[in-house]
Amino acid sequence: MSIIDGTGAGPETLAGSGAPHGLGTSVPSTEALAKTQGTYPYAADLWAEGLLWAAVLRSPHPHARITRIDTTEAAAMPGVRAVVTHEDVPGDAMHGRRVADRPVFAGDLVRHHGEPIAAVAADHPDTARLAAAAILVEYEVLEPVTDPEKAFAAEPLHPDGNLIRHIPLRFGDPDAVGEVVVEGLYRVGRQDPAPIGAEAGLAVPRPDGGVELYVASTDPHADRDLAAACFGLESDRVKVVVTGVPGAMGDREDSGIQLPLGLLALRTGCPVKFVATREESFLGHAHRHPTLLRYRHHADAEGRLVKVEAQILLDAGAYADSSSDALAAAVAFAAGPYVVPHVFVEGWAVRTNNPPSGHVRGEGALQVCTAYEGQMDKLAAKLGLEPAEVRMRNVLATGDMLPTGQTVTCPAPVGELLKAVRDADLPPLPDGEDESQWLLPGGLSGAGEPGAVRRGVGYALGMVHVLGAEGTDEVSTATVRVHDGRATVICAAVETGQGFTTLARQIVQDVLGVDEVRVLPSDTDQPPAGPAARGRHTWVSGGAVERAAKMVRTQLLQPLAAKFGMSVELLTIADGKITSYDGVLSTTVAETLDGKELWATAQCRPHPTDRLDENGQGDAFVGLTFCAVRAVVDVDIELGSVRVVELAVAQDVGRILNPRQLAARIEAGVTQGVGMALMEDLRAPRGVVKRPSLTGYPMPTALDAPDVRIVKLVEERDVVAPFGAKAVSAVPVVTSPAAVAAAVRAATGRPVTRLPIRPQAAVVKPRT
Amino acid sequence: MLPSSLDEAVAALAAMPSAVPVAGGTDLMAAVNSGLLRPAALVGLGRISEIRGWQYADGAALLGAGLTHARMGRPDFAALIPALAAAARSAGPPQIRNAGTLGGNIASAAPTGDALPVLAALEAGVILAGPDGDRELPISHLLTGMDPMRPGELLAFVRIPLLHAPQTFLKSTGRTGPGRAVASVALVVDPARRQVRCSVGAVAPVPLRPLEAEQWVAGLIDWDGERTLADEACTAFGEYVAAACIPDQPGVELPPAAVQLRRTVAALSRRALGRALA
Structure with missing residues (x-):
């Protein structure tokens, strides 16, 4: 019996002990108070x-x-x-x-x-x-070379040339054709990570x-x-x-x-x-890659996908940065979380004189999600099917193969997620009581007119990989020290607001049964833990903390177990007390330590991955995570203004480690996605950035952030991940813009092929 | 310098002509902090209580230049000048509305200044206090630069005729939360002069008055009767206003952004008129 399973039953087993404690409970962040009061020190x-x-x-x-x-x-x-x-x-x-x-x-x-x-x-x-x-x-x-399509033929902007990476993906039979074919051209703008702090x-x-x-x-x-x-x-x-x-959505x-x-x-x-x-x-900092995507989807008469062809062009800006990673994600996930027997993709990342692009949550995956979900809506319209139905007929599941030839071995409950958002109750229409109190597109004191507002509902399914891909050595090291009944965690994993320090405390509380756990600030004198990105720290640093804590636990209990002639597994620690399975032995952690300090350092290194080969094939990803979003929007069809009323989210999380923190990550991700969908686009005509200020670059305010309804969290543990947990932050960012676009499509009947959605794309011209 | 009366402020400005008056500071201090502006001295207007409220004079309201947007947004003020209250409520987040003032909105004269089209439609007058006494001029003369402020002058009051008739302010922004106007329309009905006055903000450096469209629509209204208009007339008025504010370029097709802006102005004007006559 492991300690984790013992307390993993949830909060009820701890109901007596007062404050939340251990994994699965909403342990509050230690920095929350200082951050709220404005006393938390930043650079x-x-x-x-x-x-x-x-x-x-x-x-x-x-x-x-x-x-x-x-x-x-x-x-x-x-x-x-x-x-x-x-x-x-x-x-x-x-x-x-x-x-x-x-x-x-x-x-x-x-x-x-x-x-x-x-x-x-x-x-x-x-x-x-x-x-x-x-x-x-x-x-x-x-x-300046500012059109990525012209970068191929332009004079090299750099000794390394203008083509940063080209990935062709060939999967299946190139001559396969479907009975129904839909084509589309999609564009995604330049989102800025816009961290709140300087x-x-x-x-x-x-x-x-x-x-x-x-x-x-x-x-x-x-x-x-x-x-x-x-x-x-x-x-x-x-x-x-x-x-x-102070906020990190990228590097x-x-x-x-x-x-x-x-x-x-x-x-x-x-x-x-x-x-x-x-x-x-x-x-100065890196932005989300502006992307141009051309798609052709083939399906049979029942709406089952036959072939997906795509060309994906990422504008990397002047320097390579992490464009190669973004391109790999874009190409690998070009068809989305759907089963497609034949997939042919050409992906390029090219150099231009535009502002630099780099790592921003969900890079590559977000852009293709916008496009393949646009295609699924088109397919549904052409076949006369409900948008959710055509998706349901194609969903990926565990055991299916990605177009990269990698078999999905982790839980992939895509159909279950889609069903959860599809069957959730729709938000009520505002009742006729007091029109002046309706929050219409354009805001409280805006120009919205109820008669011109149309409501639309749209769906999107998204996926991202967890951890670095294509052979990145994802390793993290952590040290745990126990002294005087307290524990200290030393790990260079950076707390960016994602909640790593809280998670580390929860892990140590669980393994060692001590309440007071401190996580020290990070610096490079500590062993490396890698970047705070792609949900790494929950997996690798959390895994390293758990291992180190278990090693300390063994050191602590071994002498005791030897003395009483029982194995370490028969002892449990909770609330600073060590007890044996039969209750005969009972002592405290402090007493057992007897003034000694116990230290242990451990590493976590997931299984290696391959680089995508010359046909875009290879086991490039350690883990995958999925999300389904249903968007409900109100559109003023004369002004083209859009308000997202509600986003219903169902997500594949593996295991809930901290319910409150998890909900906060989903809400934050969805809000960033709404920004991408409706307003965030750093304009740089002819390479010169226009209006680089928080007034000139609008982001969602409290009034723009929709009601976020988490309708289902599927807890199907990923057996290779520590705790079975999956990263949660990126996939809602990836999926929600496509859902908003689908809902605007449903409300207006317009194609909506560009993010952010400009007002002119959401206007319905009066019939003349 | 922190004068406590208008006279002291005018004297301070006269003594140091290069000093810059500052009220809420929402525009000015942002410029100072980002290094765009380095005033030799600042004259703070925050302690001049006589310009922070309003009074009545001959069927008009005399608004102090130091009135904050937050104050103008309150219900008592909204009962007095509804369109200005609506504009004040839509101007930025609460922090900005608490600090930013009516006078500051006029002095900054940003194309997107929310109060400006309302003042233009109301044909407000501005009262400038100066070393040689006060003078009053129409807001449009000040905004267009026809009669600019002279050195040492201070914006003290805004005179607004009280119309006791419907007036509206509508604004279109890029998001649901507070934002800069893409276009805004202020429309007032003036039964005494049998006029409809409309002003469009944010589409040009100063608020625009589509005078022909105003006259045309005023001619359609039965002033002694119901004062209502058919939907078609409202729609035509919207198109008329939009075409006047975003004119066709001879021989050139309007770029898509201008087409969208024209559509927005048309919809806002039509809705503003419809609501005023409802």
Whole structure:
């Protein structure tokens, strides 16, 4: 009998002990109070004695040759302590997450609007900004390549060429045809991760010639290695200390912040602080890949899919970043969670002079979900079937094969999810009581008119992979220490707000039966835990914490078990007390420890995966997770304004570890999806970012966020995952935009092929 | 500088002409913080109680320039000038409405300023306090730059005729929550002068008045009778207003965005008229 099973029965077994405790209960986050009160420290709140302020000069052009950089005037300004350009980078000139193709500072060529060119450290932030503005840069402006379709034939923007990756996927018979064929062209815009908190950092030089970077990193070890290579230092002389992370939907921070900071601290020997303006943030960090998708679906007369053909073009922006991963997800999930015997996909990620694209929750999977669900609606319309019915006839299940040739071995309750959202009650129409109180599209004091409002219902099914794909070594290490009846967890997995520290506490509470568990802040002196992305930390870091805690448990109980001549498995720990199965033995954890400290460190490394081969085939994914969303929208068909009334979500979660946190993750994901569906699109005509501010880039407010109804959480444990749990954050983001688009289609009868949905796409022209 | 009366404020501005007056600061301080504006000095208007309320004068309301949007959105004010209250309620989130003022909306003169089309449709007058005494001018003269504010002048009051007739303000934004206007329409019915006045905001640098459309629709209304119009007339009025505000370019087809904007203005104008006459 394992301890986990013993308490996994749920909250009722613990009802007597008061506060929530252990897995399966809504243990509250330790940071929640400080965050609510505004006292939780973020990077922008850091301070060091004698610090200098940094400012970064960024390119106003998306594509230009730099003919001259003159820093003399800026360097001579009173208060300016250092000015650095590409010439002052002592280490590797190029860096990048997957491919080293990005310079720290643009030297001879600018490849996107906002690319860093130089950085200044001065004794006052205004002085630094003025000095940065005083740096003389002469540009020879070049024609930007901003249409990804033209990138193939355009002059190379980079020595590596314009094609970052091409994946052809060939599965089945290319000559197969269906009785019914539908085609579609879909476009997905550029969503910004728009983290709520400012991007900021503090670099402090060390006496040994190294430097410490205090940043809201989500992958501290990778950031450390990248920084060390650019600084020309061994990686043990650079330390990344993770500060409070104010929201992370993708990678934090932009390397254009930490690298200049470190260089300036090393150059001046003083601590240097930088706080990015929102404008810089919009220009610098990675966005969701704008994508163009062409699809052709073949089906038989009963609506069963025969063949899916697709061309997928991702606009990667100027540098490769993680575009290769996004493309792999897009190609592998091009047909969605449906059984399709023949699939042919061509996927490309190309370089342009547009703002950089990279890792943003659900990358690749979101774009294709929009397209294949658009196709399913088209198919339903052509066959005269209900949209939910045509989906139901094709759903994937455990044991089916993905178009990559990988057999789905994890739970895949797609049909059950779809059935749950389809059969859930619809939200009531507003009753006729008081029209002025209806929340119509356009808002409370808006222009909505009940007579022009149409309601629509739409469905979408989505899937994403869990953990890094294609042979990424997904490993995490954690240490657990027990002393004085308390436990401490040391793990470099970053708490980004996703709830990892809460989960780690719950795991240790369960395994060791101690209530008080502390999770220490992360830094790179700890063993690596990898990036906080793709639901990794629940799996690998949670798994490592569990193993380490179990090792400590064995150390704790072994002597006791030996003394009483029973095996460790016959002892249980709860509420700080150790008892034997027969109740004969009863002692406390503190007493057994007798002043000793117990430590254990463990790793969790899931089974390896393959890279997709030249036909897009291979077992590329460790795990998959699925979601069904039903959207109900109101559309003002004259103004084209849309309000999402309700999103009903059914999700495949493996096992519920923390019900409250799980619901919060789904609500957050769905809201981000609504933003993608209706308003979030960072416009960059001719490569120049327009209106990079939170006024110019609207995001959902409380009034835009729909009622989120979680109608079903399917708890079918994934046997290979620790606790059987699946990552929950990304798949609602992936699925909800497609559901909103389907609902707008149903309300207006318009095709809706573009995200975000523009008002003109939701207007129904009066019959004349 | 924090003067406590209008006279003190005018004197402070006269003493230091490069100083910038600041009320709610929702536009100004954002510009200062982002480094776009570096005023030599600020004259804070927050302590001048005489411009934070309103009074009545000869069938008009004299609104203080320091009235906040939050105050204008309350029911007592809405009973007085419903369209302005509606505009104030739609202007940004509560934090902005608590700080931002009527005078600030006029002084910023942003194309998307929510109060501006209402003031234009009401043919409001603005009263400027200056070193040489007060002067009053029509809001449109100020906004169009025909008669700009002179150095040392301070926006003190806004005079609004009380019409005791229906008036509406409708705004279209990109989301359900508060947002910048894509287009807004203010419409007032003035039975005493037998006029319908309409003003369209956010589609041009200043609010636009489609005068011909106003006259045309005023001619259709039976002022002594029911004061209602057929749906077709409202629709035609909407098209008329939209075509006037977003005119055809000779020989060029309107870009899709302009077609959508025109459709939005038409729908808003039609709905505004329909509601005012309902």
